[in-house]
Amino acid sequence: MVTSLLIASTxxxxxxxxxxxxxxxxxxxxxxxxxxxxxxxxxxxxxFTIGRVSALxxxxxxxxxVRIKIPRQHVRMIRDDSKFIxxxxxxxxxxxxxxxxxxxxxxxxxxxxxxxxxxxxINEIIKRAEPIIVKADYILxxxxxxxxxxxxxxxxxxxxxxxxxxxxxxxxxxxxxxEMLVNDPESIKSIHETLRGLKNMAAKTDGILQRVDxxxxxxxxxxxxxxxxxxxxxxxxxDILSKLxxxxxxxxxxxxxxxxxxxxSKNLKQLRNELDAAINSIGRLADQIDRLLPFKQKPEIxxx
Amino acid sequence: MKKCMMLLLLTLFCSGCFAAKPPVWLVSGHKYLEMFKxxxxxxxxxxxxxxxxxxxxxxxxxxGDLDLLAKAWLNRMALQIAVLEEPASEEYKQITAAxxxxxxxxxxxxxxxxxxxxxxxxxxxxxxxxxxxxxTTNKTIVAGAIFNITEPLxxxxxxxxxxxxxxxxxxxxxxxxxTASEKGWKRALLAWLERLRIFYATSRNVEKAAAIxxxxxxxx
Numbered sequence: 001m002v003t004s005l006l007i008a009s010t011x012x013x014x015x016x017x018x019x020x021x022x023x024x025x026x027x028x029x030x031x032x033x034x035x036x037x038x039x040x041x042x043x044x045x046x047x048f049t050i051g052r053v054s055a056l057x058x059x060x061x062x063x064x065x066v067r068i069k070i071p072r073q074h075v076r077m078i079r080d081d082s083k084f085i086x087x088x089x090x091x092x093x094x095x096x097x098x099x100x101x102x103x104x105x106x107x108x109x110x111x112x113x114x115x116x117x118x119x120x121x122i123n124e125i126i127k128r129a130e131p132i133i134v135k136a137d138y139i140l141x142x143x144x145x146x147x148x149x150x151x152x153x154x155x156x157x158x159x160x161x162x163x164x165x166x167x168x169x170x171x172x173x174x175x176x177x178x179e180m181l182v183n184d185p186e187s188i189k190s191i192h193e194t195l196r197g198l199k200n201m202a203a204k205t206d207g208i209l210q211r212v213d214x215x216x217x218x219x220x221x222x223x224x225x226x227x228x229x230x231x232x233x234x235x236x237x238x239d240i241l242s243k244l245x246x247x248x249x250x251x252x253x254x255x256x257x258x259x260x261x262x263x264x265s266k267n268l269k270q271l272r273n274e275l276d277a278a279i280n281s282i283g284r285l286a287d288q289i290d291r292l293l294p295f296k297q298k299p300e301i302x303x304x
Numbered sequence: 305m306k307k308c309m310m311l312l313l314l315t316l317f318c319s320g321c322f323a324a325k326p327p328v329w330l331v332s333g334h335k336y337l338e339m340f341k342x343x344x345x346x347x348x349x350x351x352x353x354x355x356x357x358x359x360x361x362x363x364x365x366x367x368g369d370l371d372l373l374a375k376a377w378l379n380r381m382a383l384q385i386a387v388l389e390e391p392a393s394e395e396y397k398q399i400t401a402a403x404x405x406x407x408x409x410x411x412x413x414x415x416x417x418x419x420x421x422x423x424x425x426x427x428x429x430x431x432x433x434x435x436x437x438x439x440t441t442n443k444t445i446v447a448g449a450i451f452n453i454t455e456p457l458x459x460x461x462x463x464x465x466x467x468x469x470x471x472x473x474x475x476x477x478x479x480x481x482x483t484a485s486e487k488g489w490k491r492a493l494l495a496w497l498e499r500l501r502i503f504y505a506t507s508r509n510v511e512k513a514a515a516i517x518x519x520x521x522x523x524x
Binding site: 287302 | 330334335372
């Protein structure tokens with residue numbers, strides 16, 4: 001009898017200390033998504049579990065209503081200025097974290113519905129690594145600038161491409177070609193400038209890419225996704241590559257035509273080398289982007 | 305135990321994050337082959353188109369994979385069939401003499417020989433119904449199988465094979481013209497329009513043949 005009483009009182013005491021008999025307070029929160037939210041999920045304050053998510057429901061307004069149950073002894077942690085954050089750790093189950101700065105602030109009114117903020121470890125790491133983010137912004141800005149420059153019909157890159165196309169067109173006419181080689185040093189200079197421009201651009205973007213490479217896995221859909229900046233940039237590079245290859249073919253033709261004019265072929269040889277360098281550089285850049293894209297499927301050479 | 309589980313999860317996570325990047329030669333080889341296919345079908349400047357194919361071969365050779373090299377040539381042959389040209393098979397024969405592969409050799413047969421010799425189970429899955437249909441030698445069944453092919457290039461390849469086997473009708477050619485037109489593949493479009501013109505001319509439909517001729521003149 002005494003033993004039974006002792007056992008019962010021990011269980012009762014433990015249950016009391018665990019808050020079994022204490023009255024729970026229900027608070028209502030809202031979330032734009034129910035993703036990662038589950039009933040029974042712990043509500044944590046400073047690493048201690050102070051309650052549980054008791055119910056989830058979808059409101060008429062299309063938001064998720066989250067009810068949390070907080071035992072009376074922990075209610076003092078839930079204040080008017082409390083922030084509720086859904087933390088999604090890289091490993092482990094998600095949890096609802098309460099952050100209260102001022103414990104003396106008025107208690108959270110039961111009719112008030114604060115919104116749950118979402119945080120993930122990856123985001124937290126990025127937030128903390130401010131210098132990296134500054135760099136990332138800089139990189140992104142540069143890439144955006146480049147893509148803008150590429151898409152701007154009057155932009156520098158397009159001017160270069162237009163020049164290249166004009167040259168290709170001029171090369172295709174033998175008369176103007178000979179004129180260019182013999183009497184018009186300005187034209188040769190223009191080709192040099194065109195190629196130099198393309199090479200500079202490749203070198204610049206190569207630098208950007210090296211920095212982006214360090215961020216693989218930490219970046220967002222915006223950078224790597226199907227419509228992200230990098231895939232778009234890759235496509236633009238491929239376009240440039242095609243145009244340069246076209247120019248390359250023209251050079252081959254010119255070499256055949258002018259094989260007997262020593263001075264001209266010397267110039268052309270130099271130009272040809274520059275063109276090859278530009279093609280290789282841009283081609284490598286496009287390949288690097290392909291290899292960087294985590295969303296891109298592994299390339300496969302298969303039967304059509 | 306918990307720590308072991310965490311370690312295991314971390315290992316799995318990291319192996320996922322740092323999965324090996326594909327080799328450069330494969331990325332480049334694939335890229336140039338795709339550029340070649342697109343340029344070829346779009347009727348871009350032949351010299352430029354050829355450079356893409358050459359570069360693709362160079363890259364594949366860097367990896368030393370004869371199976372992929374054979375596949376690159378088979379892709380080229382399939383494109384030629386898709387635009388109703390005679391496929392150039394010499395290079396493929398040289399490769400297969402050095403490194404025969406049943407799947408590639410079967411696809412080669414499919415492209416070049418009589419359908420009876422082809423093992424349908426070794427063909428890419430997309431061609432299975434078409435392979436079966438070819439054996440029936442029934443134009444309607446062949447056309448039906450082709451219309452069910454979802455991939456535009458494969459559809460054109462199958463249409464080209466139907467023409468080579470003399471198992472085609474007006475509907476099949478018109479569908480091929482539509483496919484080429486939708487994709488903006490000018491070379492294929494012109495080839496299939498020309499085939500349509502010949503079809504009308506040989507079936508004594510002079511008006512339709514003349515209309516297609518005018519269309520061709522405007523597009524060339």
